[in-house]
Structures are given as structure tokens and as C-alpha cells.
Amino acid sequence: MASTFISIAITLLIFIVLFGNSYDAFSQIGWDLFSLTWNPAKDQFGVLSMLYGTFAVTLIALLLAVPLGIATAIFTSEILPDRFRLYVKSAIELLAGIPSIIYGLIGIALVSTWVASIFELSSGRTLVTAGILLAIMILPTIITLTDDALHNIPKKYKETSKGLGLYPYEIIQKTLLPLAKRNIAGAVLLALGRALGETMAVMLLVGSIDKIPQPFFNLLSPGQTITSKLGREVGESAFGSLHFSALNAIGFLLLLIVITLTICTQLYFRKEARSL
């Protein structure tokens, strides 16, 4: 009970503090926030390139991690014998505990050079590289939660399906996955939250340039995300300056994005549940 209130209070506090600190930016910059140029020296604070980068990187991460994660979870919960399942799962969960700066270093040392040589780029610091790293980072969340969701489905469903003469792949596809759909979506949402908020690894890998690639779908170019911008500039901005306020404003935008996504998913699935 108390801890619930504490969590709610902290969330509210973050919301209020962020909004309070970004008020200057919203009132002085206004709609110019949604422009392309970010230049604190001239008081220009356009966030479009960062919004673009955040969405691009997150999309890449989800496109890679969701299919891979769900497939792995199906394997660990349905195909792998139970006595191995625990070991494999612990190993996967260990991945989630690795600090993100370690992922960042591995990304710089290995992944970025691979990306550079495979696609013959002059630099491996691109939106794609950051997306790949993020995918690896959110995989354990998706795998472990999906695995639990599938594993916790009561045995009777599986046995009934078997009794109806379905093939194993049909049981997974037609019975188990639809039943676990809500929980899998929850897993993806949690992973999405981490992908949107991840800072260190992305900051080291994304290139940190406030540009939208030319053409815009060329994700093999460097970019900037909201978090990498915050990570690089928050220490350099003076407390109370417009620059600081603008950084708070982009943090506030990120929070709004996460909240909106969470609420949308919740609403969508509540509707689903009723129609069942």
C-alpha cells in the first residue's frame, strides 16, 4: 500500500519538476521547439531531429527484438525440456543485469566496426548500430516475460488442443499465442520503455549529430536521440538557463511519449478483454 503511494508520488514529482523546469522553454520558445536547428549559442532549440532519432532507434530495436524474443520464448517454454529451461532462462536474465555502459563499450569496440565494414560506411556510429545494441539490451525482458506468459497458461488448454489433434506448431500458433497475447504485449511495452529511455549505450553509438538523415529513411547515418542529447549536454548547461530549460523540455516530451504509449496500449487491451 505505502509503496504504491510512494511510486505514484515519485512519478508525479518527476512530472511536476520536469514541467516546472521546462516552463521557460515552452513559454519562450513555443512552437519553435518543433524545428530542426539546435544551437544554444543563439537560443535556438529545435527538437525534431532528436524526436526522429528516438523513434528510429526504438523502431529498429523493436523490429529486431520482438520476433527474436518471442521465438526464443516459444523455444524455452514449449520445446526445451523443463530441466534445461531454468538454466537457459537464468543465463538470459543475466543479460538484463549487465550495465548499459558495458553494452556501449562492446558496441563501440565491436558492433560499430562490424556495421561500418558490412555496409562500407566511413563510420559505424549510426542509428542502426544504436538500434541493434538496444535490441540486444531489451531482448531479455521480452524473452523472460513472454516465456512466463506462455508457461503460465493452464495445462488444460494445451491438453485440449492436443486432444483435438492439432500439430504442436498449431497449438503454439492457434492456442497459446492468442491466450498469452496480452502478457506478451505487456512485455513488449516494458521493453519499449527501456528502449526509449536508454542513454549511455545509445549516446556512445548514435553519432550525436542533430540532423535528420538524407533521405530520411537512410538509417545508416548518424543521428541524435532525446536521451543522447540529454546525456551529452545536461552537464554543460547552466542551471536556470534557457538551455537547461530546453533540455528539461525534451525530457518532458520523452516522458509524455512513454505515458501516451502506455495508456494507449492499456486502453487497447482493455477493449480486447471485454470483447473476448
Added chain:
Amino acid sequence: MKKILTLSVFTLLVVACSQPNNNTVRVAGSTTVLPVVSVAAESYIKAHPNSKVVVNAGGSGVGVNQVGSQQVEIGMISRDITQKEINQYPQTSFTTHVIGKDAVVPVVSSEIYDAGITSLTLEQIAKIYRGEISNWKELNGPDKDILVIDKEASRGTRHVFMEIVLGDKEAVAAGADLVLGANNEEQTALTQSDSALGILSNAWLNDDVKGISIIMPDGEIVEPTLENIINNKFPITRDLVLITNGEPMGEIKAFIDYIKGPEGQKIVSKNGYVSISK
């Protein structure tokens, strides 16, 4: 039992969060000055076992901000404090202490250096950063796109470089491909690429990241050597500076004096910078 546990955790928290003792000198800022100060701090602590010096990185902008907001006692910067920064902190009277001298050098990946690009004019470098030259071919180098590496806006190295090359320390580099932070991050990116141009402190050059010479308007080619930095021939030089809030006193003064003194200056030279005695 539970009560004792809670109590001890609480006490621990209070102790952990209380003010550091008065002998602690906190330093933060430029990664150009960092190697000197962190080595100096180590030997200073050895000589004065009761003192504590904590050194952090962050860049010149962070150094100014943290002294301004009084989070640290000493800031490290490798550029001038801007008027904007002075206005931001009316309560702080920034005092500067020069501890050495350095040059900011345009650097290229070793592949480009070996392909024959060992010197450029300031105008050519400016054109690359403005985005008007984008391939090494245009400078008689190999047919490769230039990977132009820029630095975070408030970094000292960038201020000094852009002031000389583009005429404004806060100039926008339209041709930039990457924006990086500390000297070591820049060094890594230059090493990993085979067609990069970046900016580094002279002391951070090595076999993989080679500093190029500057062709002066009269045709003279000036190499980034210590000698050319001492006699001011190399066009992009700067001071390494420590800043404090007002005149330093006590432990802070002792540490700054140590760096300015013979042992500190030895560390300055050892790290590839020019000591103030020269």
C-alpha cells in the same frame, strides 16, 4: 532486530550523504587538462596524506558550470570563459590560474596521412567544416568521403579551434558527420575510421591519429611540435587553466601552487604539454 537494521541503514545513509570533510578538493572539467591534474593529484596526495583530491572529467563547459554553481572547488578549462557563462553566475567571481600551454591540432586517420595529406591551409579546413569540401579527392587525397568529426558545443578544444578556423568560437559546422565529446572518444573514432578529420589536443596525438601541419598564408608549413607551440608559430594554441571562485585559500591554494611548482610542471611536460616556465 528489524528496528536495529532500519536504524543502522538510516545512520549509514546519513553518514554517506553528509558533507565531505573540509580537506577534500573537488576538481572537474576539461579532458585536455585532466591527465595533468589527475597525475598531479595522485602525487600530491602521496606527499600530503591528510588531503583528498577528487578529479572528474566532463569538458570545459562542465568545469565552468560546476565552479559557478559551487559543486566543485576547482574547474579545469582549456578555453576562455564566455561572457554568457560569467553572466550566468553573478555570485561567482571566476579567478583563472594558467598551468600550461597546448595546441589544438587538426587530426586525420593514419590512412589519410599515409596517402599524402600531411598539411592543409586553415581555409581548406574551414571549407571541410562548412561542408564545401566533402571528399579527400578535392585535396589531392584518396577518393573517400571525409568523415568530419565535430565536438560538443561547449568543449574547450572546439571553442579554440572554431575561433581560429571559422572565426567564431560557437560557429555551426554544417559539414559535420559526428559530434563527440572527450579527447579519448574522439581519438577512438579517428582510429576506427580510415577517412576522418577531427580536432584533438596536441598531447593526445599518436601513431593512429596523426596531427597535420598547417600551411600558413605565406606558404610556410608549420608542424604541431612543442617548439612551434612555445614560440607561438603554430596558429591554434591555448592555455590550460584552472579556475576557482575568488582567490583560492588553504588546501585549494596549496594544490594549485603544487601544480604551478616544479613537480607539477614536470607532470605538465611529461604529458606532452608546454610548462609555464618556458
